[in-house]
Amino acid sequence: MNTLNHTESTAVSTDVVIFTMREERLSVLLVKRSREPFKGFWALPGGLIGEGEALDEAAHRMLAEKTGIEGVYLEQLYTFGIPQRDPRGRVVSVAYYALLPYCRLRMTERAGNLAWHELGALPETLAFDHGEIVAMAKKRLCAKLEYSTIAFQLMPEKFTLSELQAVYEEILGERLDKRNFRKRVQNLGCLEETGEQFRAGKHRPAKLYRIKAPGRVDIIK
Amino acid sequence: MNTLNHTESTAVSTDVVIFTMREERLSVLLVKRSREPFKGFWALPGGLIGEGEALDEAAHRMLAEKTGIEGVYLEQLYTFGIPQRDPRGRVVSVAYYALLPYCRLRMTERAGNLAWHELGALPETLAFDHGEIVAMAKKRLCAKLEYSTIAFQLMPEKFTLSELQAVYEEILGERLDKRNFRKRVQNLGCLEETGEQFRAGKHRPAKLYRIKAPGRVDIIK
DNA sequence: TCAAAAGTGTTGTGTTTACACCCATGA
DNA sequence: TCATGGGTGTAAACACAACACTTTTGA
Numbered sequence: 001m002n003t004l005n006h007t008e009s010t011a012v013s014t015d016v017v018i019f020t021m022r023e024e025r026l027s028v029l030l031v032k033r034s035r036e037p038f039k040g041f042w043a044l045p046g047g048l049i050g051e052g053e054a055l056d057e058a059a060h061r062m063l064a065e066k067t068g069i070e071g072v073y074l075e076q077l078y079t080f081g082i083p084q085r086d087p088r089g090r091v092v093s094v095a096y097y098a099l100l101p102y103c104r105l106r107m108t109e110r111a112g113n114l115a116w117h118e119l120g121a122l123p124e125t126l127a128f129d130h131g132e133i134v135a136m137a138k139k140r141l142c143a144k145l146e147y148s149t150i151a152f153q154l155m156p157e158k159f160t161l162s163e164l165q166a167v168y169e170e171i172l173g174e175r176l177d178k179r180n181f182r183k184r185v186q187n188l189g190c191l192e193e194t195g196e197q198f199r200a201g202k203h204r205p206a207k208l209y210r211i212k213a214p215g216r217v218d219i220i221k
Numbered sequence: 222m223n224t225l226n227h228t229e230s231t232a233v234s235t236d237v238v239i240f241t242m243r244e245e246r247l248s249v250l251l252v253k254r255s256r257e258p259f260k261g262f263w264a265l266p267g268g269l270i271g272e273g274e275a276l277d278e279a280a281h282r283m284l285a286e287k288t289g290i291e292g293v294y295l296e297q298l299y300t301f302g303i304p305q306r307d308p309r310g311r312v313v314s315v316a317y318y319a320l321l322p323y324c325r326l327r328m329t330e331r332a333g334n335l336a337w338h339e340l341g342a343l344p345e346t347l348a349f350d351h352g353e354i355v356a357m358a359k360k361r362l363c364a365k366l367e368y369s370t371i372a373f374q375l376m377p378e379k380f381t382l383s384e385l386q387a388v389y390e391e392i393l394g395e396r397l398d399k400r401n402f403r404k405r406v407q408n409l410g411c412l413e414e415t416g417e418q419f420r421a422g423k424h425r426p427a428k429l430y431r432i433k434a435p436g437r438v439d440i441i442k
Numbered sequence: 443t444c445a446a447a448a449g450t451g452t453t454g455t456g457t458t459t460a461c462a463c464c465c466a467t468g469a
Numbered sequence: 470t471c472a473t474g475g476g477t478g479t480a481a482a483c484a485c486a487a488c489a490c491t492t493t494t495g496a
Contacts, residue, residue, distance in 0.1 A: 055313070080276075400449090
């Protein structure tokens with residue numbers, strides 16, 4: 001059995017764009033870098049892949065290290081590898097994106113070096129090419145809203161249709177018609193009423209729904 | 222400036238699924254391995270990325286090395302990285318797929334270790350996880366037919382609408398209605414008549430079309 | 443004149459959009 | 470009783486699918 005000839009040393013890392021819906025806004029989790037390069041800049045959670053670790057295992061690990069939670073929706077996004085992307089040397093980064101309901105978090109934004117940032121108000125520049133990675137993840141998420149049930153991965157266990165609609169509107173950046181929206185999501189057949197109601201203020205309470213198969217993301221149409 | 226701590230040596234390669242339409246059949250270019258591991262098995266063209274070489278540059282290089290041609294459509298597919306995928310050690314492979322018109326090839330299928338294989342009649346098992354890579358590329362290509370003009374990248378400079386329809390039918394694996402098909406592609410506005418005709422046998426000659434912006438792939442709808 | 447593929451429109455069906463009012467509640 | 474968001478149906482517009490005959494050529 002041969003061994004490989006390495007002409008150079010290349011590092012492989014994963015960076016994870018972790019999306020959540022926080023205070024009605026689509027947000028990503030960023031880490032403030034404490035070391036050069038890009039000291040003081042915000043970066044995506046990430047790191048080198050471990051020996052014997054699959055790429056998506058590594059991504060799940062990054063996610064668990066920062067958020068403390070497991071079993072969330074995670075999907076490979078793209079691999080970034082221009083030679084200059086890390087000033088320390090050649091690093092190829094396999095980017096992932098994750099979606100999680102904010103309520104599941106048990107996270108301390110420790111010492112201010114871990115924080116949620118609204119997508120509409122990101123820092124001017126992020127470390128490395130992370131701005132580009134976030135932009136691509138947002139674009140992919142937008143596209144997937146149209147032809148899959150991916151948005152459900154951002155919802156808590158129980159939610160109202162208005163809350164779901166607000167999530168779509170925030171991500172797509174446009175208002176949707178209430179009746180058409182409800183017709184569409186109800187026809188998917190993925191939702192069921194919990195039978196419970198949610199009271200929020202001085203108006204009619206809303207029905208609560210849950211997802212029939214919580215882990216599942218379906219391609220629609 | 223720091224340097225990276227490598228906990229291990231990881232190699233990064235690219236493998237390229239090169240599609241063409243050959244004798245009415247969607248085919249991929251495979252290389253017969255002359256060395257272990259998988260000696261004698263067919264594999265995708267690929268290899269380690271070079272120092273200072275971007276990932277898509279590496280993919281273009283693989284393509285040029287095997288086919289001798291440049292400037293073809295190339296897109297990143299997915300990155301494969303389970304630790305066991307190469308018995309020699311850890312190799313993360315960034316897979317690409319390419320589309321090219323068969324007529325552009327000036328390639329010698331040298332000594333029988335480089336050959337086109339119809340997608341419908343691939344060898345039972347390919348080297349490494351290359352069977353999986355090809356399957357994913359085919360699936361992506363199918364999906365993109367529906368919402369982009371990607372199929373045009375398989376066409377020669379001039380072609381008839383019937384030839385174009387045959388390409389769609391072969392990839393999708395279903396017959397299409399002639400009138401609806403022609404309506405659709407003509408409404409895209411990407412095609413123009415050359416004014417020439419193509420005679421092929423004892424029947425009415427077909428108009429030849431060309432693509433207005435040959436390099437370009439548009440997202441439609 | 444026959445065979446073979448090129449070329450061409452219309453109609454029906456289903457999907458998507460636009461749109462406005464009543465309901466249940468808390469203050 | 471009023472303000473607030475929850476909840477509901479219908480009609481028009483549009484996109485998509487189904488479908489058959491005439492044209493041009495070479496043999």
